[in-house]
Amino acid sequence: MRTAYQYRLRLSKSQEAEIERWLDMLRHQYNYLLADRFNWYEQNRCSINSCPLICHLPELRNNPDYFSQKRTLPQLKKDRHWYKTIHANVLQDCVKRVDLAFKRYLKGDCNGKKSGRPRFKGKNRYKSLTFSAFSKNPIQGKKLNLPKFGWVKMVYHRPIPDGFKIKTATVTRKADGYYVTLSLQDDIVPSVIPIEQVSNPIGIDMGLKSFLIKSDGTEVPIPQYYRKAQKRLKRIQKTVSRSKKGSNNRKKVVTKLGKAHKKVADTRKDFHFKTAKGLLDSHDLIAHEKLNIKGLARTKMAKSIFDAGWGQFLSILSSKAENAGLITKAVNPKNTSQNCSSCGTKVPKKLKDRIHSCPHCGYKVDRDVNAAINILNLAVGHPVGSKAFRVSEPVGGVGKKPTLNL
Template sequence: MRLAYQYRLRLTKAQEAEVEKWLDLLRHQYNYLLADRFNWYEQNRCSVNSCPLVCHLPKLRDNPDYFSQKKTLPQLKKNRPWYGAVQSQVLQDCVKRVDLAFKRFLKGDSNGKKSGRPRFKSKNRYKSFTFPALSKNSINGNILTLPKFGKVKMVYHRPIPEGFKIKTATITRKADGYYITLSIQDDSVPNIIPADSVSNPIGIDMGLKSFLIKSDSTEVPIPQYYRKAQKRLKKIQKAVSRSKKGSNNRKRAVVKLGKAHKKVSDARKDFHFKTAKSLLDDHDLIAHEKLNIKGLVKTKMAKSVLDAGWGQFLSILATKAVRVAWPTALNAGLLTKAVNPRNTSQNCSNCGKKVPKKLKDRIHSCPHCGYTADRDVNAAINILNLAVGHPVRSKAFRVSVRAPRRRKPIALAGVGKKPTLNLKR
């Protein structure tokens, strides 16, 4: 299992200057290697499948790949001695970043999906560098020893779990300071409970009126951190727009804006972690929809969907469910299951028949069986039933079924009664 622990660094002024120097050198090298890739790409491609018998094509050169570009690093340090200050493996990681970016551009990822043309990095776009290997005793209290960089002080707010080894360390510059992300690994395989032996499953339906609603009818209110901070963000953004480019006032306003956005992001992430922990403490299987978030953010609900952060929450929930970080973990080896959201809001969770509803209809009322419930609760129960494979009723949830009324027989005039004469006026 691979986890990432992030700590804040307490760097001195000299160490901050050294970090900025490394970032600047690595950025220039990244841009140089990427330009070399683009030069090869432009010289060796052709828009047609054939050429004339007599053509004047330049001499073709070998494709610059990861290994050929990595072999140029020793010569780089000879030609430019100031690159000797950067640790060798950090430089190699820079070459790896170029290789991955260019491969995604030409070949695509594991699913064959290609990304856009890689950008040349400006100063504000190259913000991190990685140490691919660390020694076993690199942490001593709140002091972390990095190769060729030295000892750095960090806020060691939680210890590395036993059995985990530090694989990589990435120093990142953010709006409010510098952070280090330690990638730790444990070779043991987590013991995940089988789906047949779950005792307390739950289904959740993600929404915008509430953040999520469980199948037992309890809900988690949506915090809307971005919408609440939008007025303040607008004011700071206006100060950035009105200041002159390149001025110190603009730099201070940009830093202030970055800190404000980071505060919103951190508050949302903290809410996601706490919500995931409360779910996993009470339930051993959490069923949720497999949402197409990229499609939802192209609609009119884009701001609300991104403010809720469904993708980040579901990723945190899946990671925490299988985590075996320490022996006393309450959420170790649990299950999360994504189901197809098709017709989960339309089908009746009691009889299974389809009851068409519009988005404005918030109450599910089945005309076939008389079952009545909140629309989102009905969807959460359907999600749970799809994940488990059979109908599940929580003990805390009472099924509201309205018995169909018996209609009284209609009395027709002159049928079954003797005709009477009413003489009263």
């Protein structure tokens, strides 16, 4: 099992200067390796199936890949001795990033989706570096020992559990300072509870009026952190646009803008973690829709959808459930809002219709609660409207808490 803990670093002035020097050297090396990839690719490809009789013959050499570029690092340290101060694993991670970016450009990811052409890193655009080799006890008190860099102070607010081993440490520069993300590994895999032994399942329907509504009728209100901070962000952004490019005043305002955006992101993420913990503390199985968030983000509701952060929340929920041995299940959302959760009859509704009222059986409930119950029915393997897993509620009982008959 892999997990990640993040801590804030308290670096001295000299340590901050050294980290910035490392990042700048890694940025130059990244751009050099990426240019080497592009040079070979442009000189050795041909858009047609045959070459002209008169053409430029490039220097014959193998296609640069991860291993061939990694073998150039010893010579790099001889030619440019200042690179000797950087740990070897940090330089190798730089080569790995180039390889990953170029492969996604040519071949795509595991789903075959290709990324855009990799761009060269401008000043202050290379923001992180990764260590992957540590001593037996890299943490002593509130200090972390980074290989070939030394001991650094950190806000050790969350102790690492016994049995967890530090695999990598990524130091990242953010708007309000430096952070380290420790990737931890534990060989103990938690046993997942069998679905037959699930005692308290729940279905949730994600929304924009409320963040989520449970199948038992309760809801979690949506905080809208970005909407509330939008006025202040707009004011700071206007100050940035009026500042002269390259001036110290502009740099200060850009830092202020970055801190304001980070505060919105951090408060949203904290809300997601607390909401996920509340669900997992009360329920063994959580069913949710398999949302096409990228498709929804192309609509007029894009700002509200990004502000809600459904993708981040569902990712946190799935990760935390896996670590706890609980179950999260994504189901196809087709017709979950239209079908009646009591009898299974399809009741067409427009988006403005917020109450589900079935003319066939008379079942009346909030539209989102009806959808949450249908999601739960699909997750446990029952068809929508199955009598074996239906909601017991009097006809016309709007707002009452339904009960599940297992």
